[in-house]
Amino acid sequence: MTAERIAKSTIHPSIPHHLQDYDAERRAFSWDAARSALDGLPGGGLNIAHEAIDRHVARGAGAKTALRWLDKQGQPHDFSYAWLRELTNRFANVLGTLGLGKGDGVFALTGRIPFLYIAALGTLKNGSVFCPMFSAFGPEPIHQRMSIGRAKALVTTASLYQRKVAGLRTSLPDLKHVLIADLPCEAEAPEGTLNLQTLMDHASDQFTTVATVDEDLALLHFTSGTTGRPKGAMHVHGAVTAHLATARYALDLHPEDVFWCTADPGWVTGTSYGIIAPLTIGATLLVDEQEFDAERWYRTLQNEGVTVWYTAPTAIRMMMKLGADRVRQYRYPGLRFMASVGEPLNSEAVVWSNGAFGMPFHDNWWQTETGGIMIANFAACDVKPGSMGRPLPGIEAAIANLTEDGRLVFVERPDEQGELVLKAGWPSMFRGYLNEEARYRKCFVGDWYLTGDLARRDEEGYYWFVGRADDVIKTSGHLIGPFEVEDVLMEHPAVAEAGVIGKPDPVALEIVKAFVALKPGFTANEALRLELLAHARKRLGAVVAPKEIDFLPGLPKTRSGKIMRRLLKARELGLPEGDISTLEENK
Ligand code: ATP
Ligand code: MG
Numbered sequence: 001m002t003a004e005r006i007a008k009s010t011i012h013p014s015i016p017h018h019l020q021d022y023d024a025e026r027r028a029f030s031w032d033a034a035r036s037a038l039d040g041l042p043g044g045g046l047n048i049a050h051e052a053i054d055r056h057v058a059r060g061a062g063a064k065t066a067l068r069w070l071d072k073q074g075q076p077h078d079f080s081y082a083w084l085r086e087l088t089n090r091f092a093n094v095l096g097t098l099g100l101g102k103g104d105g106v107f108a109l110t111g112r113i114p115f116l117y118i119a120a121l122g123t124l125k126n127g128s129v130f131c132p133m134f135s136a137f138g139p140e141p142i143h144q145r146m147s148i149g150r151a152k153a154l155v156t157t158a159s160l161y162q163r164k165v166a167g168l169r170t171s172l173p174d175l176k177h178v179l180i181a182d183l184p185c186e187a188e189a190p191e192g193t194l195n196l197q198t199l200m201d202h203a204s205d206q207f208t209t210v211a212t213v214d215e216d217l218a219l220l221h222f223t224s225g226t227t228g229r230p231k232g233a234m235h236v237h238g239a240v241t242a243h244l245a246t247a248r249y250a251l252d253l254h255p256e257d258v259f260w261c262t263a264d265p266g267w268v269t270g271t272s273y274g275i276i277a278p279l280t281i282g283a284t285l286l287v288d289e290q291e292f293d294a295e296r297w298y299r300t301l302q303n304e305g306v307t308v309w310y311t312a313p314t315a316i317r318m319m320m321k322l323g324a325d326r327v328r329q330y331r332y333p334g335l336r337f338m339a340s341v342g343e344p345l346n347s348e349a350v351v352w353s354n355g356a357f358g359m360p361f362h363d364n365w366w367q368t369e370t371g372g373i374m375i376a377n378f379a380a381c382d383v384k385p386g387s388m389g390r391p392l393p394g395i396e397a398a399i400a401n402l403t404e405d406g407r408l409v410f411v412e413r414p415d416e417q418g419e420l421v422l423k424a425g426w427p428s429m430f431r432g433y434l435n436e437e438a439r440y441r442k443c444f445v446g447d448w449y450l451t452g453d454l455a456r457r458d459e460e461g462y463y464w465f466v467g468r469a470d471d472v473i474k475t476s477g478h479l480i481g482p483f484e485v486e487d488v489l490m491e492h493p494a495v496a497e498a499g500v501i502g503k504p505d506p507v508a509l510e511i512v513k514a515f516v517a518l519k520p521g522f523t524a525n526e527a528l529r530l531e532l533l534a535h536a537r538k539r540l541g542a543v544v545a546p547k548e549i550d551f552l553p554g555l556p557k558t559r560s561g562k563i564m565r566r567l568l569k570a571r572e573l574g575l576p577e578g579d580i581s582t583l584e585e586n587k
Contacts, residue, residue, distance in 0.1 A: 103216075112289045219271060250392060252308065267559070312560070397420060424447045515555060
């Protein structure tokens with residue numbers, strides 16, 4: 001829905017925005033030039049960890065705080081760039097001693113503890129491939145990922161190991177080493193595992209980063225599983241060129257920033273922007289071990305002097321539910337930029353944040369497959385609430401439709417919807433789905449990558465998310481994106497969350513059905529249902545408005561916080577639930 005536009009931010013003009021003139025920056029941009037903003041390895045080649053840590057130390061910035069980690073009690077622990085260099089060197093040496101080398105899979109199942117970050121970067125230094133997993137996964141998704149990814153080593157904690165991994169060992173023949181990260185040095189590790197701290201203490205703090213090149217595999221990331229079984233997207237060291245460039249443009253990150261990305265590295269956002277991008281820029285990365293808690297988050301923003309904040313719509317909706325007054329109990333003098341990713345950010349949320357924080361959340365769009373931000377609302381440009389923004393410099397996007405004979409027909413007219421496609425060739429693009437070559441090939445027509453998302457572009461070049469191709473509703477000859485309907489339901493003061501599906505119907509093919517969770521203080525009853533139906537009809541018209549609304553205490557979501565519409569649909573129709581390995585309540 002088009003709400004009023006929010007004029008470009010004028011806060012802290014003393015820090016010049018990386019992107020000042022959108023069109024000029026796009027014209028001037030080249031990926032080759034972006035690549036040359038990196039140092040490369042001293043002997044040639046490119047390695048993410050070198051760009052993220054060692055080059056800052058070599059330039060004399062070793063004393064600067066690279067990582068500020070808040071433990072569960074909220075106590076800060078600082079790791080300088082120099083110390084992180086030493087720790088990741090030790091970790092890389094540990095891997096080497098265990099016989100792990102280039103291309104070998106190192107997985108992590110730890111929660112957000114310092115060793116997760118040390119393991120990620122140490123693995124990359126060693127030329128091995130890193131795959132982070134959500135610590136809340138149950139044994140089945142852990143097994144699935146480690147066997148597809150042929151994990152040779154796993155970094156985990158004693159309790160996670162005993163509860164979730166020990167029973168899987170015999171069915172994971174490739175898994176040679178389990179490193180327990182939370183034991184004191186020299187403490188005995190569970191049978192069949194090693195004490196990581198002991199190994200670290202005995203390892204050398206000197207390491208020569210393995211000479212990887214741009215196309216060498218670096219990371220394996222599983223998709224969120226919102227639309228089906230998660231896919232393993234493979235990423236290369238060259239991706240760091242895009243991490244750096246996109247973080248500058250879309251997050252306006254500078255070396256002087258204290259950057260908080262609330263995503264867990266189990267989700268690609270938590271690695272591309274929760275580890276690699278801020279360190280490559282030379283900023284201070286804030287990590288909170290604790291899960292979402294509005295009060296703690298506001299306190300953290302205030303006390304840690306966060307300047308740039310990157311979070312997701314679910315968290316924003318939870319904050320909205322609690323109200324703007326809670327936000328205003330704290331002060332955020334340093335905060336200058338807020339961004340959101342992962343799901344459509346309702347226009348309501350953008351407007352709300354502008355009131356509550358004095359600046360809007362800037363929505364941006366990307367996928368596990370794209371490895372980095374592709375479309376964004378920029379700090380120096382007007383924000384259109386409800387729009388994902390415009391393609392980054394270096395990214396060519398278009399709206400197109402795939403014909404039955406496999407051709408792409410581009411939509412030129414503004415506001416017409418179709419599939420969002422991207423011209424292949426940016427450095428963080430995935431290089432394949434693990435063990436799913438055919439599925440990977442199906443994503444491309446010529447040199448265009450098909451995202452599987454439907455969108456439209458307005459006459460100013462801003463993109464508007466319509467829905468995932470799988471979620472689009474076909475009703476009485478119309479195509480309706482669920483987001484449009486959800487967005488209008490969210491406008492109603494009683495609605496905290498909304499999920500919309502197409503329910504099969506003999507006459508209309510499908511009818512629009514909405515599931516709604518209410519804010520505190522509102523009661524689910526017939527009167528409210530009728531009120532919501534009327535509100536939607538008034539705003540959307542009879543064709544697009546939902547015909548049915550059900551109330552739910554909360555909507556099913558992935559661990560990365562996305563509403564699982566396919567699950568709402570399966571449950572509504574009494575069909576099998578399919579792969580629910582990433583479902584949040586599935587502990
Ligand atoms: P799967 O591919 O396994 O179904 P997923 O697509 O949710 O899961 P991710 O790669 O984590 O896995 O998410 C990318 C998707 O999230 C995008 O394709 C899009 O549908 C949605 N998304 C991300 N950011 C936005 C945004 N700003 N607005 C709307 N949708 C978004
Ligand atoms: Mg996807």
